[in-house]
Amino acid sequence: MNDKLNNITEKKYLQEDNLSEECKKLLSILPKGKAWIGSYIYNYQGCWIPPRLLQGMIACQQQFQAEDSDIILVTTPKSGTTWLKSLLFALVNRVRHPIFEPNHPLLVKNPHVLVPFLEHELYGDGHVPDFSTFTSPRLLATHMPFATLPKSVLDSKTKLIYLCRNPKDTFISMWHFANNLRCHHKDTNSIHEMFDLFCEGLSFSGPFWNHVLDYWKQSIENPNKVFFLMYEEIKEKPKIQLKRLAEFLESPFSTEEENCGVVDEILRMCSFEKLKSLEVNTNGKLSSGEENKVFFRRGEIGDWRNYFTTEMNDKLNHIIEEKFQGTGLKFQYV
């Protein structure tokens, strides 16, 4: 019985058979490309997306009503979303859930449960989300590119926190993640095939460069609305970045909080080692089928060096230069 249930949830992530007629019709006319896993991904409004998530994204665009107090974490996949979800949750809820409390929600729940994805979790599978259970400010997440965000997000005072990571480590992290999902699927693309797809822009929520650059521009034009962060920046100066984030959210740490060690304790609680070691993240599973442990792989900068050939490095360097030159955006550790 348990095996049967496991199979059902494992397949849900890539499910294509529960799509609405409207979505199937749309898929038949959208440009499609080879997916890393499953059969195809589709290009919708400039973004490459698998069918199940496309359905969730459209429902979100049509139905989501943003509130001024909402905080939405936007990320490129595998950029450290899980980490920033945990930091945000701890930061924003530090009065309701003091960080030193022994049964803090982060100790028993995976960050993806505490800060759900709009298109994946809340609007996925034709769900109508019940926001009545959310406390204010609502903490939400998405991988949607800027141009595809629901109109109410742009019309409201909703704050967007954006996270990306250097494209080389992003690619390697994505490749490992895809391999994990693929255990239950037949196709076995090599790292080189996937790398070529990534370079062509064919990755989930890709092209990667468009995603990053659109939010980068928005963060410059509208710095009170969009806060732009990189994984490497948090890794290097976690305390400074957490304090900047608190200021952006208009809830800076008080001197008393700093003296009591609240900032340090949030960072400790959300550290890779701490989160990875928790029972919920060792043995738990998300309702969409992924095992929680797959979100805590290695958590380091520069793992790409263990996988990239000289050719791969040259090719991606060339693309990085071409896409980002003159934008003011610089990736570290590439």
Ligand code: A3P
């Ligand atoms: P690696 O695959 O390089 O280890 P996402 O959460 O967006 O899916 O990104 C996953 C990446 O973030 C993985 O990178 C994972 O190990 C890393 N990560 C998860 N939690 C982290 C934490 N608390 N601190 C640093 N990195 C973390």
